Amino acid sequence: MRAQLQRLLTHPDFSATPQRCAFLSYVVEEYLAGRGDLIKGVSIAMSVFGRDETFDQQVDPIVRMEARRLRQDIDGYYAGPGRDDPLRLSIPKGGYTPRFERVTPAEQATPAPEALHVKPLAPKRFVFAGLGVVAVAALSALMWGLVVGSSASDRSRPEKMLPQGPVMAVLPFETLGDGPSFFAEGITxxxxxxxxxxRDLWVLPLGSGQRQAQSGTDLQSLRSEFNAEFALEGSVVDKGDRILLSARLIDLNNQRYIWVNDYSVGSAPKEIYAAQDEIIRDVIGKLAGKYGVLTQNAMRIAARTPPSNRDAYDCVLSYYSYQISIDLARHPTIMNCIQRSLEQSPDYAEAWAVLSNLYLQQIRFGLSGDRQEIIAAAEAASRRAVELDPSLAAGHLMQANARFVRGDIEGFRKAGHVAVGLSPNDGAILAHFGMRLAFSGAWDEGLALVDRAIAFNPVHPHWYHFPRVFYEFDQGNYQRALAVLDQIDMPNFLWTPLWSAALHANLGQMEEAQASLNELLRQQPNFAAQADSILAIWQLGERFEQKLLGSLQLAGLVFEDS
Known part of the structure; x- marks a missing residue:
């Protein structure tokens, strides 16, 4: 049991903070000492979090809040790198006593098709916290050699580096005056x-930022020493009855702030801990992910690069740029770019993941190819992504999407929840999974996830709004559905004229319905013949499909058997 504890604590992908690691160590050691029944919130607060005997968990929720985060850390570990561990450690809800369960070894995965047989090499990530300066310096130097590498001899090595995205440092948030230092430390x-x-962000060790901050060195040294492109800094100020937290993102190339936001929370510990998760979600939603501030510039550069000159990372960024509008005329170019990127970097897990989705779009939007062969290729690509990087949320998401297409809703939900557990603040993950949950009949659950994805970042793909159009149509709220549709700027996407035709027809606005139908048939001349197969992939159910097809027929669409 101690060996399993150490396996979690020392694994680089176990994302718990040092305090939560101490929390986990404490409850396991108490359990192994036979004192499991005595593990209470008060004892944890005093032994782990430095509280005294006056601790009141009704006023100070630190143990409850950190326990919830620790459970998420553990779930993320077992969903990814720990999936094959023989012993599973958990902390069941309702208490803090750990549980150990033996796990039956899972069947080995079915080998991928011959074309997919390449040597696996999962990308390495380096995130360290609470290290001494000497250890940080050594580890930072090691990371520099492994991740960035600058010498000519490194560049001439035969081994291929996996594609990487922006490199950033998170600097320790400062506590100004008598503000709560635990808040600044926890946020950092x-x-x-x-x-x-x-997986496409390369986060420098926390200690590297601490070393820079403590030495007072110019932030530009982060760029020269670690090749960092961005630094995130912040401060906490006590304003009496309120605590003000400011977060600021610095572009180290231009030495300027490119994103700043302030957060005001109540000064009571209970209010601070309750607000901390919301602040984290907001900052992550605005900065990270394919549509966050950190990758927007890289996406613009990739868009300006001729397709033949794009590297693997550029191709993946081009895919996410294409996903903003899903202009199907670009699909062949994006597909070709991703396939070429895998020739350059066959161990690039995210490229395999997005290739899976591009395959499915061929049947999702009635493009071309044999349905069963395409689904098999999509499944193989998503499986390859997970084999290369078990902690890649996009890989599990695409496995979920492939199962959804086959109608395996239970398997879809299982893989989708793994994806969300691995990256709960990634809007793209939430939107993909939430949309399909909604379409499978779980409207409330699915739309809640999609709404979270929309709230995370105002710069999101407009297709995030389509599930709401589907829902309002299902409820018979045609005017409301049309109001949502009017917010979607995707003129070259199949669903836009399709829903415009259906909704206008139900509202008796036949001139608008006919014009939208003409546009649908311009984009998809064979839609009437392909309608059943296109709609079937979305698992909407026969009643919904017949209602939608009837609306299109009302708009003037002529089916072959009518």
């Missing part, structure tokens, strides 16, 4: 852990 640690969940 949690931001580092959450940012590290995004």
């Amino acid at each position: 640690q949690q931001l580092t852990s959450e940012l590290a969940r995004f």
Whole structure:
């Protein structure tokens, strides 16, 4: 049992902060000493969090809040790198006593098709906290050699580096005056852990930022020493009855602030801990993910690069740029770019994941190819992504999408929840999974996830709004559905004229319905013949499909058997 505890604590992808690691160590050691029944919130607060005998968990929720986060850390570990561990450690809800369960070894995965047989190499990530200066310096130097590498001899090595995205440092948030230092420390640690969940961000060790801050060195040395492109800094100020937290993102290339936001919370510990998660979600939602501030510039550069000159990371960014509008005329170019990127970097897990979705779009939007062959290729690509990087949320998401297409709703939900557990603040993950949950009949659950994705970042793909159009149509609220549709700027996407035709027809606005139908048939001349198969992939149910097809028929669509 201690060996399993150490396996979690020392694994680089176990994202718990040092305090939560101490929390976990304490409850396990107490359990192994036979004192499991004595593990209470008060004892944890005093032994782990430095509280005294006056601790009142009704006023100070630190143990309850950190226990919830620790359970998420543990779930994320077992969903990814710990999935094959023989012993599973958990802390069941309702208490703090740990549980150990033996796990039956899972069947080995079915080998991928011959074309997918390449040597696996999962990307390495380096996130360290609470290290001494000497240890940090050594580890930072090691990371520099492994991740960035600058010498000519390194560049001439035959081994291929996996594609990487922006490199950033999270600097320790400062406590100004008599503000609560635990708030600044907690925000710093949690931001580092959450940012590290995004596989295309390379987060420097927390200690490297501490070393810079303590030495007073110019931030530009982060760029020269570690090749960092961004630094996230912040401060906490006590304003009496309120605590003001300011977060600021610095572009180290231009030496200027590119994002700043302030947060005001109540000064009571209970209010601070309750607000901390909301602040983390907001910062992560605005900065990280494919549509966050950190990747917007890289996406613009990739868009300006000729397709033949794009590297693997550029191709993946181009895919996410394409996903904003899903202009199907770009699909062949994006597909070709991703396939070429895998020739360059066959171990690039995220490229396999997005390739899976591009395959499914061929049948999702009636493009071309044999349905069963395409689904098999999509499944193989998503499986390859997970084999290469078990902690890649996008890989599990695409496995969920492939199962959804086959109608395996239970398997879809299972893989989707793994994806969300691995990256709970990634809007793209939430939107994909939430949309399909809604379409499968779980409207409330699915739309709640989609609404979270929309709230995370105002710069999100407009297709995030389509599930609400589907829902309002299902409820018979045609005017409300049309109001949502009017907010979607995706003129070259199949669903836009389709829903415009259906909704206007139900509202008796036949001129608008006919014009939208003409546009639908311009984009998809064979839609009437393909309608059943296109709609079937979305698992909407026969009643919904017949209602939608009837609306299109009302708009003037002529089906072959009518």
